[in-house]
Amino acid sequence: MKETTSPADQLDELVSVERGEIDRRIFSDQEIFDMEMKHIFGRAWLFLCHETQIPKRGDFFEAPMGSDNVLVVRQKDGSIRAFLNTCSHRGNAVCRAEEGNVRNFMCTYHGWTFGLDGELIGVPGKSIFYKDKLDLSKHPLRKVAQLDSYRGFVFATFDETAPPLEEYLGPTGRLGLDLLAERGDIEAVPGVQKFVVKTNWKFTVDNVFDYYHPQITHMSAFAVGLIPAPADDFVEGGAMTETGANLEVPFLPTDLHNVVMVGEYGHAISGPDQDSLEVTAGGREPFAWRYKPETQEKLGHHGSRVAGHPHIFPTTWVNAGGQLSLRVPRSPGVTEIWWFSFRDKNASPEEKAATLSAQIHFFGPAGLLEQEDGENWAQSTLQTRGTVSREVPQLLKMGLGTSEIVKDDGLAIIDAPINEHAQLWTYHAWREWLRNPTWEELRQRTMPGDRL
Missing domain, CATH: 3.90.380.10 (Naphthalene 1,2-dioxygenase Alpha Subunit; Chain A, domain 1)
Structure with a gap:
């Protein structure tokens, strides 16, 4: 494979099923890693946690999804949601703990506060600094596209067009x-x-x-x-x-x-x-x-x-x-x-x-x-x-x-x-x-x- 050739154009050379040979570059090339984050981890159903890790309302668990981190949260009605652990204001993590129980999530940068459902519910100085013109409903935490569980094992995907979890598992x-x-x-x-x-x-x-x-x-x-x-x-x-x-x-x-x-x-x-x-x-x-x-x-x-x-x-x-x-x-x-x-x-x-x-x-x-x-x-x-x-x-x-x-x-x-x-x-x-x-x-x- 030529050094100047994009890996995306050389996939058949990188992996040859017929010869049983794999190009070693797939294990260290940054461009390939970036492709993996986008085309695999950005689309696949990924395991987050087991339901027994978040049994009570307000229980949360932070899980990785590729290069992103998400908070898996038990809701007041017993359902489960997951959203990116990044504030919609300036990007700071809204939770520093790996797991626990909370009433809400507050960003430690400017104090923006989000409910268990990821909705923005509090902004310090909203009336004074924003003149009550900031629409909180437009700035929730970013949710995963789909979330489901199979026999207690919770999975999520960032791709809204992905097949249902059970179909994906096969x-x-x-x-x-x-x-x-x-x-x-x-x-x-x-x-x-x-x-x-x-x-x-x-x-x-x-x-x-x-x-x-x-x-x-x-x-x-x-x-x-x-x-x-x-x-x-x-x-x-x-x-x-x-x-x-x-x-x-x-x-x-x-x-x-x-x-x-x-x-x-x-x-x-x-x-x-x-x-x-x-x-x-x-x-x-x-x-x-x-x-x-x-x-x-x-x-x-x-x-x-x-x-x-x-x-x-x-x-x-x-x-x-x-x-x-x-x-x-x-x-x-x-x-x-x-x-x-x-x-x-x-x-x-x-x-x-x-x-x-x-x-x-x-x-x-x-x-x-x-x-x-x-x-x-x-x-x-x-x-x-x-x-x-x-x-x-x-x-x-x-x-x-x-x-x-x-x-x-x-x-x-x-x-x-x-x-x-x-x-x-x-x-x-x-x-x-x-x-x-x-x-x-x-x-x-x-x-x-x-x-x-």
Whole structure:
């Protein structure tokens, strides 16, 4: 790609699904990042919070929507609204807290005050300085174009022409949230873990589906038993073993069964299925959570198999430990990670404590897995800035062109060994979003075909 050529004109060169190659510049180019903010984060339905985080009237939660911040507020009638956290006067934030309960929002610059519904209700000196000629009704806080929730998960979009939330999620996105909602009468654990990694947001998304890296990246987690290593007899019976750097590394079995689901707009689910993980772990408790029989019936045959990670495009990850993560893009090389943890309201205090302990130790700033992942993401992002290094393409060739997509129960499913199908699907959808097509064109271009 020529340096003087606009990325918008070179999207087919930036992402080649046929070759399984990605141009590294998409991870560090400012112009591409600006396109993402406009054409992806300015249009997509984005997760804001869970309804249990704002149960009472006046409760609010500040959430990111691309490069903007919005206040999600429980109204007096119990409904939910969201609006930009920026004063319609001079732009100052009208709220400095991340969450809480208020009667109204007052800008600390000049004291303009807004109601829970975002309407301007007070201006100091309105009669004296404005001679009562300022029409308050014309200067409310800017509202999101659409807001809706699915099973308690609140989403919003800045695009008034976007399809309804449930249509946007489709079968794949809805299943991803169902897998979390079906854990019981869930509620969000108070507090959101937040930390910053010097990486591009797409590396964090790519890693959601990557089951090729754990045996290398997370050797320490295997060593301390945080992740059950493959049973010895299973490893000897067919898994690969490679030696390097004076370490004998037990690879995950080459025939570890994976289930991949790809959906319109870029949503995907990928990873081992439940039975495969249990066999690999030699009958020990697998990393994933086994659903009760009645829940499996609700999720259906394919949904109850899922032990991997669902991802709702562009940046909402539902993980197997009862958590949801947002990857918030702050710049081409900086991403803020948010972790929401959930628990069953009806669980015992001991069960709640055990669940939270596991969640904290797996992911988040104290999470063993994400500390290791973050190092890889930061280094990978750094290399995309090298004058020569960035010319080396990223490779997504594992299983390329070999897997059939089977349509069943509204889902597009691939059954295959460890692969990179979901990653390739994500980048394919990313490319189509940046073309800025109509919603119908985007849906058609991200409708799964027969092979990937």
